[in-house]
Amino acid sequence: PLANVIVDPSSRASGLIEMYGYGFGYNLGYMYGLSDRSRIGLSFRSSSKINFRGRSEWYLDDLKARPVVGTSIVSLLNNDGNQDLGDFLGDYLLPETTTKAVFNVPARLSISYFSALNDKTDLMLDYTFIKSSILDELAVGFGIEEDSNGKRVILADAKIPLKWRDSYKASLGINHHINDATTLKAGFQYDKTPIPSKEFRHPALPESDRYMTSLGFNHRINKNLSIDGAYSLLVFEDSKSEYRNKCRFNNPEDSSGSCTGIGGTFRGEFSDTYANIISLQINSRY
Known part of the structure; x- marks a missing residue:
């Protein structure tokens, strides 16, 4: 409530959290030849825990206090009488x-x-199960600093609840060998979103079901050199968001502990979202 009295609603501020991290995992795979023309493969990629470290930056220069009332309150709260809200x-x-x-x-x-359907055409199928329910929330922890009075400033974690569910992707691909040097490729892929409902669709990550269609080619220049090119159209299914930040003034609505947030509800719709992807690759064998 005090913020509504102090802050000029026409002003703005922003923050940036930049972090770098590392993690470890492993891959396992097995392939079995059913015949001279077909084979089946099984692969597993382990989960990995990425530990990030970094620093926060706040851009508060354009955050202003309301004239008279706001600036007066800020000057009283500041030891030196400074009226700048950002400071x-x-x-x-x-x-x-x-x-x-x-x-x-x-x-x-x-x-x-x-499967090699014949001497000219190959068929490929893939199904991948993704254990995305492991992502329950995104949380960033802040270090402890001291203000100008020497008192510790403790910021609770900034949290984004995800509550993702397990997901999957399925794909189909076809190769057509024009000759020994050139192969045309086509494929389709469907990705199921892990977001369970519009209440967990954060505006910074408006994930939804995705469909991708691709066309490409491989051309062998010589025995050791080849080139790949492809065009893909990625289409996101229309979706809605009604995400509510339950943290406000370090006092969450539930029993999840302290948090850093400003509360509020975001309602929005995402439609006609797509991406055009063009790729080119040169392969060299030594």
Whole structure:
């Protein structure tokens, strides 16, 4: 409530959290030849825990207090009588500090099939199960800093609840060998979104079911050199968001503990979303 009195609603502020991390995992695979023309493959990619470290930056220069009332309150809260709201927040509430986070990359299990239908055409199928329910939330922890009075400024974690469910992708591919040097390729892929409902579709990550169609080619220049080219159209299914940030003034609505957030509900619709992808690759064998 005090913020509504102090902050000029026409002003703005933003923040940036930049982090780098590392993790370890492993891949296992097995392929079995059913015949001279067909084979089946099974592969597993383990989950991996990525440990991130970084730093937060807050851009508060354009955050202004309301004339008279807001600036007067800010000057009273500041030791030196400074009326700048950005300076006050940067010193007492939002200091730039170290950050840390842990991100879990889901495990994947794939089964694939290849068959040479004839001397010219190959058929490929793939189904991949993704253990995306491991992603329950995204949380960034902040380090402890001191304000100008020497008091510790403690920011609780910034959290985005995900509550993702397990997902999968299925794909179909065809190769057509024009001759020994040139192969045309086509494929289709469907990705099931892990987001369970519009209540968990965060505006920064408006994930939805995806469909991708691809056309490409491989051309062998000589025994050791070849080139690949492809065009893909990626289409996102229309979706809605009604995401609510339950954290407000470090006081969450549920029993999840303290948090850093400003509360509020985002309602929106995402439609006609697509991407055109063009790729070119040169392969060299030594």
